[in-house]
Amino acid sequence: MNLKKKLPLFISLIFLVLIISACSNEQANQNETTSDSGGNGDKIVIGASLPTFSDVWLTYLHDGMKDYAEQLDDVEVIYVDAQNDASQQVAQIETFITRGVDAMVIMPVDITSAPDMVDRANAAGIPNIIVNRYFEGVEEATAFIGSDSKTSGLMQMEEVAKLLDGKGNIAIMNGELGQEAAIQRTDGNKEIIEQYPEMEVILESTAKWDRAEAMNLMENWLNSGKQIDAVVANNDEMAIGALMAAEAVGKLDEIVFAGIDATPEALKYIQDGKLSVSVFQNAKGQGAGGIEAAVKAVRGEELEKVTDIPFELVTIDNLEEYIQE
Structure with a gap:
């Protein structure tokens, strides 16, 4: 086969490789979002791993994180969705470590894998804030933000x-x-x-x-x-x-x-x-508290080991005050 006949085949192969590469990159990034508050210079980079992005209550917690982070000029938050898969969440923590994030905010998928994630973050010297879900060994984390x-x-x-x-x-x-x-x-x-x-x-x-x-x-x-x-x-x-x-x-x-x-x-x-x-249950308060604690940990500021955000009973008798909120 002469060069003129080979050229179209060669171009087609290159085009196919480019398509496959693009699809692979899209698949790798589909469970990750980034909140960048703007500004110049070095930023504090926080990795935040949530059990799922699809749960209604967790969307409010996620919003609380984003709203707080967007007020800070020198903070970038990378959000990842564990899709309720504990092994996937552990892999996400390893990725954060490899990336060299400055801190992590973790809401564990389950309480069995949670201590391992804390141990991995501690071994890497990365401050780790646990949000919402308490577990045995949570005291080894940098801080806990949540409710009983x-x-x-x-x-x-x-x-x-x-x-x-x-x-x-x-x-x-x-x-x-x-x-x-x-x-x-x-x-x-x-x-x-x-x-x-x-x-x-x-x-x-x-x-x-x-x-x-x-x-x-x-x-x-x-x-x-x-x-x-x-x-x-x-x-x-x-x-x-x-x-x-x-x-x-x-x-x-x-x-x-x-x-x-x-x-x-x-x-x-x-x-x-x-x-x-x-x-x-104050979802936005817990989300904002997680990011605030992570930033404080990176900056070396004083940080409460446990921050309890209390539950409040809601019935028809006190409904109006929560509707207004």
């Missing part, structure tokens, strides 16, 4: 017990199994239930923090024929999914529904009389 998950479960169930006059059949919807918030919130629920002889847990299963999963689970529970007096969900999204399923079959008014997080949509459901209880 068990307290939210206690507050939630205390109000449900009050609404049921201390008796009834309870169905508990768990978040992702193995995650600190799901474990501790449910433990809080059960601690209160044990105080009431005429209350018992008759159904319990995971809906993975997800509204659609909760709808499916609630449909199955309703089809079981068991008497359900209250559905107590580890978050608002699951509570909303459960009440939507009950409403579809005309049983909304027969059951008390309770969630946690007090998201804007949940507040609307409380206002409409469909959701009875939620517990406010």
Whole structure:
């Protein structure tokens, strides 16, 4: 084959290589976003790893991080989505270490892998701030910013017990199994239930923090024929999914529904009389606190080892103050 015949084939091969390379780069970057506050000179670079970008409550926490970082002229934050995969999150921490970030803000996917991530960051000499999810060994991190998950479960169930006059059949919807918030919130629920002889847990299963999963689970529970007096969900999204399923079959008014997080949509459901209880968890405050602590650690400023951001009960009686917020 002469040169003229080979040339088109050669050009086609180069073009194909360029396409493959571009696709590979797009795939590598699809789970990463960067917040750059602008300015000149050296910047503090923070790596922030979140369990997922798709969870409603976590979008508010993410917003809190971004809003705070954007006020700082010398800070850049690299956000990565672990897609609820603990092994992927560990790999992200290793990538941060390789990049040489100045600090990390980590909300662990689960409490099992969390100590390992802290150990890796410490070994690399990188300040690491844990946000939201407490675990055994968290004291080895540079700081913890969050709320006591068990307290939210206690507050939630205390109000449900009050609404049921201390008796009834309870169905508990768990978040992702193995995650600190799901474990501790449910433990809080059960601690209160044990105080009431005429209350018992008759159904319990995971809906993975997800509204659609909760709808499916609630449909199955309703089809079981068991008497359900209250559905107590580890978050608002699951509570909303459960009440939507009950409403579809005309049983909304027969059951008390309770969630946690007090998201804007949940507040609307409380206002409409469909959701009875939620517990406010300051997502933006935790997100902003994580970035603030990371910046302080890098600058060598005084830093609290533990910053507790308390939960607050939300019902129809105090709804207006949260709507205004």
